[in-house]
Amino acid sequence: MALRIAQVSSRVTVPVPHSSRVAASVPSPVAENSKLKLTPAAVLGASRSRGNSHGAGIPPTTGSFAHTTITTRLPAILDSMIRDLEEDVSLRASEDPLDWSGVAAAQAAAALAELRGLRLSMPADGPLEPLHVAGASEDTRCWQMLKSGCCCQPGGGVRGAGSGGGRLLLESANECVQLAAARWQQQQQHKEEEEGCSEGEDVRASGGISRGQSGPDAVPSAVASGTGTGTGSTGVSTGVSTGVSTGVSTGVSTGVSTGVSTGVSTGVSTGVSTGVSTGGGAGPPAPTWLALPWLVVECYMYAAIHAALQRQAVFAGYDPFSRQKAAAWVKSAAAAADMAAEVELLRYGLMQHGGEAPPPQPPQLPSSSESPATATATQTGGTLPPPAAAARAAVLAGLSMALWGNKADLSLMVNAAGLDALALAAAAAPPPPSASLDRYDDTCTAMPAATASPPPPPPPPPSSRVIVDDTAAVWEVIERLIARRAAAAGTSSVVVGGGDDDDDDANEGDGDGIRVDIVLDNSGLELFADLCLADLLVSAGVRGRVVLHGKLIPWFVSDTVSADLEALLRSCEAAEPPSASVSSDAWQAVRRAAARWRGHLAAGRWRWEAHPFWCTPAPFCWMAAAAPDLYDSLSGSDLLVFKGDLNYRKLTHDCRWPHTTPLREALQGFHPAPLVALRTLKADVVVGLKKGQSEQLSAADPDWLTNGKWGMVQASMSLTG
Numbered sequence: 057m058a059l060r061i062a063q064v065s066s067r068v069t070v071p072v073p074h075s076s077r078v079a080a081s082v083p084s085p086v087a088e089n090s091k092l093k094l095t096p097a098a099v100l101g102a103s104r105s106r107g108n109s110h111g112a113g114i115p116p117t118t119g120s121f122a123h124t125t126i127t128t129r130l131p132a133i134l135d136s137m138i139r140d141l142e143e144d145v146s147l148r149a150s151e152d153p154l155d156w157s158g159v160a161a162a163q164a165a166a167a168l169a170e171l172r173g174l175r176l177s178m179p180a181d182g183p184l185e186p187l188h189v190a191g192a193s194e195d196t197r198c199w200q201m202l203k204s205g206c207c208c209q210p211g212g213g214v215r216g217a218g219s220g221g222g223r224l225l226l227e228s229a230n231e232c233v234q235l236a237a238a239r240w241q242q243q244q245q246h247k248e249e250e251e252g253c254s255e256g257e258d259v260r261a262s263g264g265i266s267r268g269q270s271g272p273d274a275v276p277s278a279v280a281s282g283t284g285t286g287t288g289s290t291g292v293s294t295g296v297s298t299g300v301s302t303g304v305s306t307g308v309s310t311g312v313s314t315g316v317s318t319g320v321s322t323g324v325s326t327g328v329s330t331g332v333s334t335g336g337g338a339g340p341p342a343p344t345w346l347a348l349p350w351l352v353v354e355c356y357m358y359a360a361i362h363a364a365l366q367r368q369a370v371f372a373g374y375d376p377f378s379r380q381k382a383a384a385w386v387k388s389a390a391a392a393a394d395m396a397a398e399v400e401l402l403r404y405g406l407m408q409h410g411g412e413a414p415p416p417q418p419p420q421l422p423s424s425s426e427s428p429a430t431a432t433a434t435q436t437g438g439t440l441p442p443p444a445a446a447a448r449a450a451v452l453a454g455l456s457m458a459l460w461g462n463k464a465d466l467s468l469m470v471n472a473a474g475l476d477a478l479a480l481a482a483a484a485a486p487p488p489p490s491a492s493l494d495r496y497d498d499t500c501t502a503m504p505a506a507t508a509s510p511p512p513p514p515p516p517p518p519s520s521r522v523i524v525d526d527t528a529a530v531w532e533v534i535e536r537l538i539a540r541r542a543a544a545a546g547t548s549s550v551v552v553g554g555g556d557d558d559d560d561d562a563n564e565g566d567g568d569g570i571r572v573d574i575v576l577d578n579s580g581l582e583l584f585a586d587l588c589l590a591d592l593l594v595s596a597g598v599r600g601r602v603v604l605h606g607k608l609i610p611w612f613v614s615d616t617v618s619a620d621l622e623a624l625l626r627s628c629e630a631a632e633p634p635s636a637s638v639s640s641d642a643w644q645a646v647r648r649a650a651a652r653w654r655g656h657l658a659a660g661r662w663r664w665e666a667h668p669f670w671c672t673p674a675p676f677c678w679m680a681a682a683a684p685d686l687y688d689s690l691s692g693s694d695l696l697v698f699k700g701d702l703n704y705r706k707l708t709h710d711c712r713w714p715h716t717t718p719l720r721e722a723l724q725g726f727h728p729a730p731l732v733a734l735r736t737l738k739a740d741v742v743v744g745l746k747k748g749q750s751e752q753l754s755a756a757d758p759d760w761l762t763n764g765k766w767g768m769v770q771a772s773m774s775l776t777g
């Protein structure tokens with residue numbers, strides 16, 4: 057909740073000059089000029105030319121992970137979000153009854169009614185209504201202003217998205233639903249034609265699927281176009297029009313969604329029909345929650361939430377998930393302090409070998425007697441000269457933090473009773489030490505050992521929780537970048553600094569043209585871990601620019617919007633930790649990290665970007681056609697780091713590939729630059745495994761694909777290599 061974060065922020069005591077605060081704050085997302093084109097002609101034609109042959113357009117089968125997510129987890133997420141929204145609204149009303157009356161109260165009621173309607177349509181497998189931004193207002197009053205008397209904080213996340221990126225996003229969500237519905241219809245036709253064709257989704261045990269399902273690039277036989285009167289609807293409308301709504305109900309028929317009654321707001325409320333529509337007339341059946349691919353439906357839900365809130369001016373800038381994000385961050389404080397201490401230790405190691413005077417005392421790790429970072433430096437250094445060994449240790453540790461930070465994902469932790477405190481606590485536990493990427497040796501050795509009794513001998517237990525580990529390839533790329541930078545600067549290869557202790561290179565953001573892009577995932581602890589990686593990259597000598605790609609609107613509960621970055625920085629800058637579980641002393645390393653990070657932002661070493669493409673269900677193989685500006689921009693990068701499960705699903709088009717499919721093949725032509733995915737497995741999509749590995753993992757852990765306990769550092773450094 058923004059309100060709560062603001063309270064945390066108010067404890068900041070580090071004096072920061074106003075001018076530098078402004079310069080260093082997270083800039084607003086730039087969406088107005090972004091291009092996004094998700095039409096069949098743009099997207100399907102482009103991806104078809106790449107010859108993909110796998111199916112991503114499969115509606116979820118009963119009992120599959122996707123089906124369970126749509127029928128159980130997504131409704132629980134909505135329930136929990138609606139509860140938070142209700143609490144926020146009643147809090148606002150009680151705090152400021154005068155301000156919170158009339159129009160504002162009616163707007164809140166309208167948004168809540170719409171969201172409850174959305175929730176009702178899920179168990180009924182109702183239609184995915186076209187989303188509208190009609191009525192979105194540019195009213196400058198926003199949620200934060202009502203609360204605090206000042207408007208949205210600098211770079212306040214979603215502000216303005218309704219007129220630019222927001223509208224674009226909702227249109228894209230509609231287009232994607234149409235595309236998927238058309239594909240669905242085509243698949244139905246195929247099914248009828250080719251009876252007996254296997255459409256099984258669950259590949260957990262088998263390690264693969266049969267090829268030959270209709271491909272995601274299949275040309276739809278009836279792509280929606282045109283509008284109709286909507287008179288064909290025979291649906292049961294449970295849409296709600298409340299408050300002082302003067303909503304006009306107009307039917308919108310897009311060819312795939314029939315009989316949709318959509319309220320057009322002319323006042324403060326929109327009545328959107330989200331009831332069960334059986335459709336009417338000829339044409340394909342309406343796309344519903346269970347008739348389309350999981351990814352499309354899931355993204356649709358977040359776009360629909362945004363639409364419901366965005367239409368009401370009072371919710372401009374409001375993040376309905378911020379309560380959960382703030383609560384999770386409080387529980388992550390100890391883990392963050394540990395990470396920050398380890399980063400200091402790694403930086404100390406770099407300074408020792410980088411020719412700069414090291415601090416008189418090595419920093420202390422708060423919670424472990426043996427320094428994992430030091431261990432890393434010696435263990436992984438091998439034959440490398442000390443500076444390179446220290447740089448390698450820092451980079452590996454950063455990768456490890458960023459990888460396991462992906463366990464902290466709120467969308468997996470919401471249950472019907474709200475936040476699953478146990479899951480949250482487990483995820484917020486400090487990441488295992490960074491002596492190597494393999495954090496879970498103990499757990500693995502505790503697994504049942506293989507016996508010799510035939511037949512057949514069970515596969516040996518996996519030796520690592522990191523099931524694909526391409527860190528060597530990633531380090532090679534980074535080492536080359538460090539060398540390039542060092543050659544250009546005429547310095548030793550390892551240059552530690554940045555931020556408060558190293559202001560001489562301010563505005564070096566374009567330095568030597570080196571650029572690493574991190575496509576972020578969750579806020580809070582995962583974001584903190586990602587910033588540690590970015591920090592360590594800079595410290596190790598990658599001194600060009602790190603571009604942080606976030607989301608434009610609240611997405612998948614905990615994904616990072618710019619307001620989350622700002623809130624995290626402010627919380628980290630506070631004199632006192634947000635939780636009593638961390639001592640003030642231990643928190644100092646976090647404060648120093650935050651000061652460095654502000655410095656990186658101010659100097660242009662780090663830059664925030666939020667392209668609307670990231671908030672669509674489109675797979676990345678569509679990016680070149682759908683968002684050419686983004687693809688071109690990424691092509692200028694030296695290394696792309698994709699964080700998290702959702703990005704992985706989009707990298708692989710969320711296809712149920714045979715698990716031994718090479719990543720390059722699954723990317724289907726998407727390759728703007730060398731790339732690496734850091735992901736814990738939370739969806740039944742995986743590629744690049746060795747023969748037999750899938751079976752081995754299934755034997756060790758039946759839920760390995762989805763329980764988030766297994767990780768991958770999976771790279772594709774070139775399209776040919």
Ligand SMILES: O=P(O)(O)OC[C@@]1(O)O[C@H](CO)[C@@H](O)[C@@H]1O
Binds near residue numbers: 125462578739
């Ligand atoms: O990208 P993240 O945060 O790692 O994971 C997102 C994600 O966990 O959310 C879904 C559940 O709704 C998952 O199955 C999905 O992949």
